[in-house]
Amino acid sequence: MPDITLLIVDDHPVVRNGLRSMFAAAPGFEVLAEAADGREAVALAEDLRPDVVLMDLRMPGGGGVAAIAELTRRGLPCKVLVLTTYDTDTDTIPAIEAGATGYLLKDAPRDELFDAVRAAAEGRTVLSPDIAARLVTRVREPRSGSLSTRELEVLRLVARGTGNREIATELFISEATVKTHLTHIYTKLGAKDRAAAVATAYDKHLLP
Incomplete structure (x- = not known):
């Protein structure tokens, strides 16, 4: 063998x-x-x-x-x-x-x-x-309406101030996919933009 x-x-x-x-x-x-x-x-x-x-x-x-x-x-x-x-x-x-x-x-x-x-x-x-x-x-014990692991990855990078292009490079995905993830994140968190999404995520203890 x-x-x-x-x-x-x-x-x-x-x-x-x-x-x-x-x-x-x-x-x-x-x-x-x-x-x-x-x-x-x-x-x-x-x-x-x-x-x-x-x-x-x-x-x-x-x-x-x-x-x-x-x-x-x-x-x-x-x-x-x-x-x-x-x-x-x-x-x-x-x-x-x-x-x-x-x-x-x-x-x-x-x-x-x-x-x-x-x-x-x-x-x-x-x-x-x-x-x-x-x-x-x-x-x-699934959490209803929770962010997916990929969405959490994107959100963690957003919280660091990373732009869409850099996020795409870091995660080996396209910028269009990043934007799609962000849209889903905004919807799930009831946020209107990146800053609001990050703030809400911290409030919900979704980010360390």
């Missing part, structure tokens, strides 16, 4: 080196390359076609969720296993919606990580127990 090929994506060199060493010492794995951000990850995945991409989420120069969405959009066969320190709904839900096969925290034991990579390579979903439990709760 051929080795499972990997692309490691993390903005911290120490983390990348640690993961590379860990997998190099274990039979059945081959690390093809490393990337420091989401944009580099997409380019390398396109070129190298790894079986599994180990993806961090929050990285300067291109985040993991946007990279996962772009990999999905391009139809690349690699499976994405998120490996991060963040386990909030605002991190997990967008990553899974974007196309991630699994979601694991960085404090997972080594053997659990190896098993997760093998499962991801086979196309099986892998979720840490805490995240799985929270997703079940979220599905059972």
